[in-house]
Amino acid sequence: xxxxxxxxxxPDATRLATEARDRVRFEEEALALSDQVYRVARHLANSxxxxxxxxxxxxxxxxxxxxxxxxxxxLRAWLLRILTNLNIDRGRRKQRAPQxxxxxxxxxxxxxxxxxxxxxxxxxxxxxxxxxxxxxxSALSEVPHDFRDVIVLVDIGDFSYQDxxxxxxxxxxxxxxxxxxxxxxxxxxxxxxxGADAGNGADGEEST
Amino acid sequence: MTxxxxxxxxxxxxxxxxxxxxxxxxxxxxxxxxxxxxxxxRRRYRFEESLRVYVRQVVSKEPMPAELKxxxxxxxxxxx
Numbered sequence: 014x015x016x017x018x019x020x021x022x023x024p025d026a027t028r029l030a031t032e033a034r035d036r037v038r039f040e041e042e043a044l045a046l047s048d049q050v051y052r053v054a055r056h057l058a059n060s061x062x063x064x065x066x067x068x069x070x071x072x073x074x075x076x077x078x079x080x081x082x083x084x085x086x087x088l089r090a091w092l093l094r095i096l097t098n099l100n101i102d103r104g105r106r107k108q109r110a111p112q113x114x115x116x117x118x119x120x121x122x123x124x125x126x127x128x129x130x131x132x133x134x135x136x137x138x139x140x141x142x143x144x145x146x147x148x149x150x151s152a153l154s155e156v157p158h159d160f161r162d163v164i165v166l167v168d169i170g171d172f173s174y175q176d177x178x179x180x181x182x183x184x185x186x187x188x189x190x191x192x193x194x195x196x197x198x199x200x201x202x203x204x205x206x207x208g209a210d211a212g213n214g215a216d217g218e219e220s221t
Numbered sequence: 222m223t224x225x226x227x228x229x230x231x232x233x234x235x236x237x238x239x240x241x242x243x244x245x246x247x248x249x250x251x252x253x254x255x256x257x258x259x260x261x262x263r264r265r266y267r268f269e270e271s272l273r274v275y276v277r278q279v280v281s282k283e284p285m286p287a288e289l290k291x292x293x294x295x296x297x298x299x300x301x
Binding site for chain 2: 040047051052055056065069072121123137139141146149168169170171189192193197200
C-alpha cells in the first residue's frame with residue numbers, strides 16, 4: 014500500500030508519459046523527413062503508385078517499431094533502410110542481376126549527342142539542360158534496380174557511400190562499383206531517351 | 222568535336238571520387254592540376270558534375286502528393 018497522494022503520478026504513469034513524449038517526438042521527426050523519403054522512394058519504385066504504397070508502408074512500420082531507433086543516429090537512413098528492405102521484399106528482384114553490357118565505348122556518347130543537338134553552342138555545364146524532366150525520370154526507371162538503388166541514394170538522396178552501404182546492407186566497395194557502372198548505364202539511357210523524343214535534328218541513324 | 226579518344230586512365234579512376242568529393246586534399250590538388258592541363262578531362266569532369274547536379278535538381282521538382290502526406294500523419298494517430 015503505497016501512500017502516495019491521490020493525484021501524484023505513480024512510477025508507471027511517469028514512464029508512460031515519458032514514452033509517449035518520446036514517441037511523439039519520433040513521429041514528428043520522421044514526418045518532417047517525409048519529403049526526402051518520398052523523393053528517394055519515387056525513383057526506387059517503378060511508379061508513383063508503388064512509391065506511395067512504399068512510403069506508407071515504411072511509415073506504418075516505422076511508427077510501430079520506433080523503439081528500435083536509437084535517438085541521435087541518422088533517422089533518414091533508418092527510414093530508408095526500412096524502405097529499401099520493403100522494396101526488395103516486394104519481389105522486385107524478379108529482375109536478375111544486371112547484365113554486363115559493354116559500356117566502355119559509350120562514355121562520351123551522351124555528351125556528344127547533347128552537344129551536337131544544339132550545334133555546340135553550349136558548354137558542358139549548360140548542355141545538360143537540354144534534358145527534360147521526363148527524359149531523366151524515364152531514363153532512371155530504365156536503370157536496373159541494383160544500380161538504381163545506389164544512384165538514387167547517393168545522387169538524389171545525398172547519402173554518403175557509407176550510409177548507402179548500410180542502408181542496402183552491402184559493402185562500401187560494392188556501392189562504389191555499382192555507382193560507377195550505374196551512372197554509365199544512366200548516361201546511356203539518357204542518350205537513348207533524348208534521341209527518342211528530341212526530334213530536333215539529332216539524326217539517330219548511327220549505331221553506338 | 223570528338224577530340225577525346227585518349228582516355229587518361231588515371232583521371233578516369235579519380236573522376237568518381239572527385240565528383241563525389243571524397244578525395245583527400247592531396248588527391249584533390251593532383252586532380253585539379255591535371256584538369257588545368259588536360260582539356261579533354263576538364264570538359265568531361267565538368268560535364269559529369271553538371272549532370273549530377275542537374276539530375277538532382279530536376280528530380281527534386283516533383284513534390285510529394287499532399288494526400289500522401291496526410292495519410293502518413295493519419296497513420297500515426299491510428300496507432301494504439
